[in-house]
Amino acid sequence: MILSPAGRDPRSLLDAARAVQRIAASTALRAGLTAVAGLVIARWLAADAASLRGAYAELASHFRCEALGLPRRVPRLWYV
DSSP: OEEOOTTSOTHHHHHHHHHHHHHHOOTTEEEEEEEETTEEEEEEEESSHHHHHHHHHHHHHHHHHHHHOOOSOOOGGGGO
8 A cells, every 4th residue: 555645744644654553463464664755655464354454444544534634434435
């Protein structure tokens, strides 16, 4: 997942995003976040899809709120 926070330095979001990832991560999930060239790059590795989906949902919700000022939730399409 690559996110570009509108009008913000992505490094300002990294500490909070890393905290979100630590909470979402289990022993079966490995995750990393980096800010490069104005983008935030998130990487995940897990043995099962449920762990990946949960981590992605947590981070996407966080960025939606912090970077865009929208309510903290996953995209509606995920509920279809």
